[in-house]
Amino acid sequence: MEDIEMASEPPDFVPQGYDGLGQLMGEIPETAIFRRFGALSAEDLLYQQAELVELEEALREYQGEDKSSSHRDRQRYRLNWEKLKASGDCGVLEGNDSSQLRTVLEIREKLKNYHEALLRHRSVLNLGNPTLPAVEAVSEWMKRTDMGNVYLEGPDRHIWAKPNLEDLTCLAPPSPERALRSSFILQANKLYNGIIGRHIHQSASQPYLGQTIHYTSRSAHLILKTIATVLACLLPISGIAVLYTINSMPARLGAVAGFTALFSMSMALLTSASIQQVFSATAAFAAVLVVFVGTTESVGNDGTCICASS
Template sequence: MSTPMSKGYDKLAALMARDPGSSIYRRFAKLNAKNLLYLQAEVAYVENELQYIIGEDGQSEEKASFPFSVWDMKTSEDPSQWEKVLEARKLLNEYNAALLQQTQLLRLNEPEKHDLEVFQAWLNEEESQNKLLFAPPDQWSRKNESDLVALYSRHEETDRFTRFVYTRVVAWFHRMVGAKGTKRKDVESGVWYYNDRTIRSSTYVFSLIVSGLLPATSMILLYFLKDPTAILITIFVYDMVFVLVMGLMVKARRVEIFAAATAFAAVQVTMITAGKSNS
């Protein structure tokens, strides 16, 4: 007996399990903020009520030991102060938990634009094929895009070049060749997948090759060039290419790029000086 094809939320769950980049959910930012505000107001009310009860109990000789003995407060014939403490404790636990959860939610990043576009395209195709909408509708629509969070981002620790390969090169490859390779297609979710590790390794090797070729070709050109103008133009062009490569292929800060570019230019000047002294 063949297994029935997944549909609807079952198929969506299969997609998210197969492609972590599709783990996109609502943050419910406004609703969470309102929940925190309501909890805060409840705690504030209970705090005021507790302070009032403490003030009232402080005027009673029978309750004079309450500030020093929790046991007397708990076992008193009128345990209203202790009951209010328990009410405050319960609310505080709920409030503190919600506060910490909100902190974690705010740290989650928005989904990558490309991942969101692919995800929305998949949703539209699934709904059009089955002629049914995911209910309630518009959970991932444009009007809620600012409220979406991604549990995983494959681009978080990658450089701009690797991100370009993910979003442009892989998409082009899929249109030209990849869509014909049925081995890459996941049967349950109905999507083609590409190994993130393979893509990162390929871009890393390419970056190594470029980083080796730049100084090597620069030294060779400067060695053979004799015209001062041509030498200066070569240094300028290579410096610009070097800075662009650093910015695109390396996750470096601006100050690090500036320092590396200065060092690269200094090496080229040293090459020229050494060449002149030997000639």
């Protein structure tokens, strides 16, 4: 995941519009956040569905009339496609009726459009949602005169400032299992940038990205991997050390619960492990602490050893 942050000493920029915002989204795909218009798309599908229902009822009515007609050609429309197709020809025998044919052809075209719209709607709904920090970063970039300085005049200006996350989609979203971790990385980037990042990193050289520091996902994940490795080594040792100094069994069990919760949260935030992997690793970690509690002795305040279990 990538983030954008502000640098110091902003230059003066004239307000930009869709061109400036488009350049940002093209340069940093994670900022390509748009509305999916899910409700509007569903409403359009409902209109198309209603139209098809009307045509279906009309077709059944025409089919019934042709079937009960005394004209021999109309009686055979339901049995012979050639007869039905010829019902609209100029040289057809008198008494033929092309209402059924016209309705069939109209249904064919509208049904094609309806099915295509269904598939498009499903595809759009399957697009990933952006994280809230990513949307906030885009909104901040737009309104800062020392950064994007993008000023849209229409009602679409509120899309990123007052976001409805459920109706937003990102063209380069984090995978569902990495969404929480990506949000954590964005927040960590903001903290890092506010303390030291903007003082040691140069802003982008492109005019439309002025005062914007681009932190690549590779660097962020490398730092995250290092932190996760250190924690993975320290948590078991820290847990055992703390448990050794606790005399009360209820307090020990509470400490086990606390360290287990810390371990599982660290796994979820700092790694790309699946839920199943997090559960398995947490269970193994908890088992190590429980075994220690059940087999070791703790040191009392007076220096004596208190046996936790025989």
